Structure formats: C-alpha cells, structure tokens
Amino acid sequence: MIVILQSPSPDHFVYILECVDKTLYVGCTNDLQKRVHQHNNAKSGAHYTKIRRPVVLVYSESYKSLAEARAREAGLKRLKREEKKTLIENARL
Numbered sequence: 001m002i003v004i005l006q007s008p009s010p011d012h013f014v015y016i017l018e019c020v021d022k023t024l025y026v027g028c029t030n031d032l033q034k035r036v037h038q039h040n041n042a043k044s045g046a047h048y049t050k051i052r053r054p055v056v057l058v059y060s061e062s063y064k065s066l067a068e069a070r071a072r073e074a075g076l077k078r079l080k081r082e083e084k085k086t087l088i089e090n091a092r093l
Contacts, residue, residue: 014026015059016084028073
C-alpha cells in the first residue's frame with residue numbers, strides 16, 4: 001500500500017522505499033514515479049538501492065519547495081528504523 005501525503009500542487013517529494021532486504025531508504029525528488037522506476041531499473045543512481053532491488057514505495061510526502069522537502073528528508077534520515085516504521089504504519093491507518 002502506498003501512502004502519499006500531498007500539499008496543493010506539489011513540486012517535490014520526500015519518500016521512503018523498502019528494499020528487498022527489508023531495509024529502508026529515504027530520498028527526495030521532483031518526479032516520484034520516475035525516481036522509483038530509476039531505483040528499480042537504472043544502472044546509474046543510488047548504489048544503496050541498486051544492490052537491494054526490487055524496492056517498493058511505502059511512504060511519501062509532498063512539498064511546494066525543494067528547501068522544505070530537503071529539510072524533511074534530513075529529518076526522516078535522522079529517525080531510527082522503528083520510528084520510520086511507526087510513521088509508515090500510522091499513515092496507512
């Protein structure tokens with residue numbers, strides 16, 4: 001199940017992917033569908049996900065500005081795994 005929290009006319013997204021080894025990856029993009037496709041198919045890109053394919057989008061939030069999205073990405077990366085899992089589960093409810 002994919003959970004997307006959106007602001008009006010989003011321009012940037014912060015997302016969490018679950019890798020095949022059950023680890024979580026946090027990223028930021030301006031084209032969510034394209035970026036998830038790249039994580040699963042591109043030869044270039046994030047080495048972390050490239051060696052842990054396939055990945056599944058499990059959470060995302062949208063923002064109007066890149067600055068807001070990058071700040072949120074940094075905050076999510078500081079969370080412990082269990083805190084990220086709780087965020088994902090709470091968004092699904």
